[in-house]
Amino acid sequence: xxxxxxxxxxxxxxxxxxxxxxxxxxxxxxxxxxxxxxxxxxxxxxxxxxxxxxxxxxxxxxxxxxxxxxxxxxxxxxxxxxxxxxxxxxxxxxxxxxxxxxxxxxxxxxxxxxxxxxxxxxxxxxxxxxxxxxxxxxxxxxxxxxxxxxxxxxxxxxxxxxxxxxxxxxxxxxxxxxxxxxxxxxxxxxxxxxxxxxxxxxxxxxxxxxxxxxxxxxxxxxxxxxxxxxxxxxxxxxxxxxxxxxxxxxx
Numbered sequence: 001x002x003x004x005x006x007x008x009x010x011x012x013x014x015x016x017x018x019x020x021x022x023x024x025x026x027x028x029x030x031x032x033x034x035x036x037x038x039x040x041x042x043x044x045x046x047x048x049x050x051x052x053x054x055x056x057x058x059x060x061x062x063x064x065x066x067x068x069x070x071x072x073x074x075x076x077x078x079x080x081x082x083x084x085x086x087x088x089x090x091x092x093x094x095x096x097x098x099x100x101x102x103x104x105x106x107x108x109x110x111x112x113x114x115x116x117x118x119x120x121x122x123x124x125x126x127x128x129x130x131x132x133x134x135x136x137x138x139x140x141x142x143x144x145x146x147x148x149x150x151x152x153x154x155x156x157x158x159x160x161x162x163x164x165x166x167x168x169x170x171x172x173x174x175x176x177x178x179x180x181x182x183x184x185x186x187x188x189x190x191x192x193x194x195x196x197x198x199x200x201x202x203x204x205x206x207x208x209x210x211x212x213x214x215x216x217x218x219x220x221x222x223x224x225x226x227x228x229x230x231x232x233x234x235x236x237x238x239x240x241x242x243x244x245x246x247x248x249x250x251x
Contacts, residue, residue, distance in 0.1 A: 115249060116143035118151050122166075122237070122244030129228040130237070130246075137241050144248065150184070150226040151248060158251040161194065162216035163229050166243035167236045172203045178232035179213040181246075183225050194219060194227075212243065218251065 118141040120132035133139045134146040145152045153159065165179045181195040195215040203209040221227075229246050231237055238244060 114142060116154055117247070117249035118142065118144035118146060119245060119247035120146055120151070121241035121246075122239035124239045126234060128234055129230050130234065132246055133241070138245075139241070143250075148226075150228045151246070153221045153223055153225040153227070153248075155250065156222045157220070158218055159221045159248045160216070160218050160251060161221075161227065161248040163195070163214070163246045164244060165213045165229070165231060166210065166238040166240060167213065167231075168208065168210040168238045169236045170206055170208055171236075172205050172209075173201060173233060173236070175201065175232055177201050177211055177213065177236070178230075179215060180230040181215055181227065182230065183221070183227050185222065185225050187222070210238070221248075 118134070119139060120134045120141075121137055121139045123131045123133040125131035129149050131149050132146065134141050141151075143154050145154070161181065163179070163181045167177050177199045179197040180193060182191045182193045184191055195217055197213045197215055199211060199213065201211070227246075227248065
């Protein structure tokens with residue numbers, strides 16, 4: 001009896017209910033269940049493949065940027081070399097006497113000076129030739145001297161000479177309105193008339209009137225020539241600097 005009891009004690013018994021027979025659990029029935037089936041996680045593989053593609057694209061972009069920087073640096077170096085060559089060539093040309101002859105230049109410091117010019121404006125006066133303002137307002141002189149009512153030519157050559165006179169008044173004189181530009185030269189004792197304008201004067205008495213006379217032309221003037229302006233009646237001249245002026249510049 002004791003041995004039989006020990007045998008039953010070693011084998012666990014599962015009781016379902018009082019009407020069924022008991023189920024005896026043997027070692028074969030007590031084995032653990034098989035592990036569940038596992039499937040590979042393809043999402044991780046996709047993530048790894050996407051990361052590799054992104055890294056490859058970044059690497060290619062970096063290589064492209066480095067290639068662009070290298071090409072730009074090479075072009076800059078080439079341009080610097082060309083610029084240095086041009087500078088060396090220009091310096092050689094400036095130092096070469098033959099090149100100066102080819103382009104019509106001479107090795108004289110006066111060639112580097114600015115253009116010779118003068119522009120003088122109307123200044124009230126009662127005597128002829130007309131007096132001019134050479135410093136105030138629009139007036140200036142550059143390399144050409146204004147002295148004793150005349151402009152003195154500084155250098156022989158072609159010059160553009162011009163003069164503008166504005167006549168105005170209330171009276172109606174019977175004489176013509178005359179505007180003359182002339183010069184005095186050391187070669188000739190008499191005055192030489194360069195430009196002249198004559199205009200018949202028709203007006204209504206006691207009504208303000210105005211006439212504008214302009215002269216301009218190119219002349220071959222010599223050094224020390226002096227230029228003047230004369231009019232038929234100085235009392236009929238309006239001395240506004242924008243309407244009455246006189247000047248020249250060397251071509």
